[in-house]
Amino acid sequence: MLILAFVNVHFRKCVVKPLHLTIPTPGFDHPIVEDIIALERWKSQTLGGTTHPAVFADIKQVYHLLESLGSARIEGNRTTIDELVEAAVNGVSDSTEGLREISNLEDAMSWIESVFAEESHRRIDHSFLQELHRLTVKNLRPPEVGGEGDPSPGRYRSGNVAIIGTSFVPPPGLDVPELMDRFISFINEPIDVRRSLMRIAIAHHRCAAIHPFRNGNGRVVRLLTYAMLIRDGYRIDQGRIINPTAVFCHSRADYMDGLSDADDGTEASNLRWCAFVLSGLRRELEKVGTLLDANILGPRILQPTIRFAVQSGQITDEMAQVLSRIAKNGDGDASTYRSVYPGKSAASISHIIADHKQIGIIAAYPTIRSRRYVARFSGPALLTALIHTMDAEGYLPFRRDDRGA
Structure with a gap:
């Protein structure tokens, strides 16, 4: 000091x-x-x-x-x-x-x-x-x-x-x-x-x-x-x-x-x-x-973050499937959810989307009233997993042995 x-x-x-x-x-x-x-x-x-x-x-x-x-x-x-x-x-x-x-x-x-x-x-x-x-x-x-x-x-x-x-x-x-x-x-x-x-x-x-x-x-x-x-x-x-x-x-x-x-x-x-x-x-x-570069960010950071969040119990398998598809495509909409939750009614899909927004794993884009969604990696459910992955990939702005974690 x-x-x-x-x-x-x-x-x-x-x-x-x-x-x-x-x-x-x-x-x-x-x-x-x-x-x-x-x-x-x-x-x-x-x-x-x-x-x-x-x-x-x-x-x-x-x-x-x-x-x-x-x-x-x-x-x-x-x-x-x-x-x-x-x-x-x-x-x-x-x-x-x-x-x-x-x-x-x-x-x-x-x-x-x-x-x-x-x-x-x-x-x-x-x-x-x-x-x-x-x-x-x-x-x-x-x-x-x-x-x-x-x-x-x-x-x-x-x-x-x-x-x-x-x-x-x-x-x-x-x-x-x-x-x-x-x-x-x-x-x-x-x-x-x-x-x-x-x-x-x-x-x-x-x-x-x-x-x-x-x-x-x-x-x-x-x-x-x-x-x-x-x-x-x-x-x-x-x-x-x-x-x-x-x-x-x-x-x-x-x-x-x-x-x-x-x-x-x-x-x-x-x-x-x-x-x-x-x-x-x-x-x-x-x-x-x-x-x-999405072709680098996705496989090196985003997808591993999603997998780690599942392993650590922060999100469910279904949430991970939705996030993985949204992350791969850049964004998603109700059809993305229907592909993960087949058989769910439109009302049920709307409730699931609202829950995911409330949890903080997705956000409406480009405005809060939009019906397209992006994954939100800085939210409470994914932040720990994101930093873990950034650490593993060498993206922290300080060395592992200096981080005090």
């Missing part, structure tokens, strides 16, 4: 000048060049895929839930997957401090998406970062009493801080306003598209180095990375999952080592850090490509 100590001492010179805001220049044969080209190709493509859009959105919702858990766990949150699922199923996402922290991160991600949906190239300014911080630490206890909140939500720190467990020393609090002015200018200045991804990586490290808030900096910085990616065109509304948090929580040790290595601010260390971030981002986006 990263623990901040608030102290009144004379600080030694920082390990790195946090505002050494330079973007490295890789050689043409450096592997990062291939990553940049691949990521730019992803951005320019129309990735509609063959997966039903409602199913993709459903899986994305679960991804966001796991992203938030992963980001919180980097900071020491010990909420388990089982606890998170139970809270989601029971609708009690704020029943503990750990769950409130995760819920805050989900709210912050939703806020970011709404902001850029209204203004796609919005300037990321002080008020934007301060609102991210306010959302991140909302209703959390301050660190002085063992919490992950901040007594001054949405305000830059004025005092000095030390990060226990690392040799890095953040700049004095009095320097934060000027440093953040320069940082804000850096992340908003016009830049060649080929360098914008490396700027996102550098911005992640430099904002963490400035440590502008008393607490919650790591969570805010990871949300900032998410925001900068969306602003650069990796848009949720274009049908893809942006999962930068997985780059950092895939291995907490590698993430921390990478941050430490970049502390000296040299061209070589900056390039290593950018390569770490962009190769990880490329890996995650390639993973998304498989979710967009």
Whole structure:
């Protein structure tokens, strides 16, 4: 866990000048060049895929839930997957401090998406970062009493801080306003598209180095990375999952080592850090490509999820047959039910459909009054099975031995 100590001492010179805001220049044969080209190709493509859009959105919702858990766990949150699922199923996402922290991160991600949906190239300014911080630490206890909140939500720190467990020393609090002015200018200045991804990586490290808030900096910085990616065109509304948090929580040790290595601010260390971030981002986006392909998503995720839900007693065999057919075809209607429940009257079929909607294993599509239905994998009956399958297939945004389940 990263623990901040608030102290009144004379600080030694920082390990790195946090505002050494330079973007490295890789050689043409450096592997990062291939990553940049691949990521730019992803951005320019129309990735509609063959997966039903409602199913993709459903899986994305679960991804966001796991992203938030992963980001919180980097900071020491010990909420388990089982606890998170139970809270989601029971609708009690704020029943503990750990769950409130995760819920805050989900709210912050939703806020970011709404902001850029209204203004796609919005300037990321002080008020934007301060609102991210306010959302991140909302209703959390301050660190002085063992919490992950901040007594001054949405305000830059004025005092000095030390990060226990690392040799890095953040700049004095009095320097934060000027440093953040320069940082804000850096992340908003016009830049060649080929360098914008490396700027996102550098911005992640430099904002963490400035440590502008008393607490919650790591969570805010990871949300900032998410925001900068969306602003650069990796848009949720274009049908893809942006999962930068997985780059950092895939291995907490590698993430921390990478941050430490970049502390000296040299061209070589900056390039290593950018390569770490962009190769990880490329890996995650390639993973998304498989979710967009119904021929991969169905046999690897959806059908195994349905089978596991039957085995664990969450759904009946008949429910599984209906879900399997709906998942295979993308959606279904009353005729799908009649094929599973032969001989049932129209009224009985209507009652069964209503029950399945109430249980949460299907949802009307595209509106609540529609008579076509899609499988709902994020609902109470299937969520545990879905996460189990995602884990087995390597789709969790953190390693199995780091999940705390």
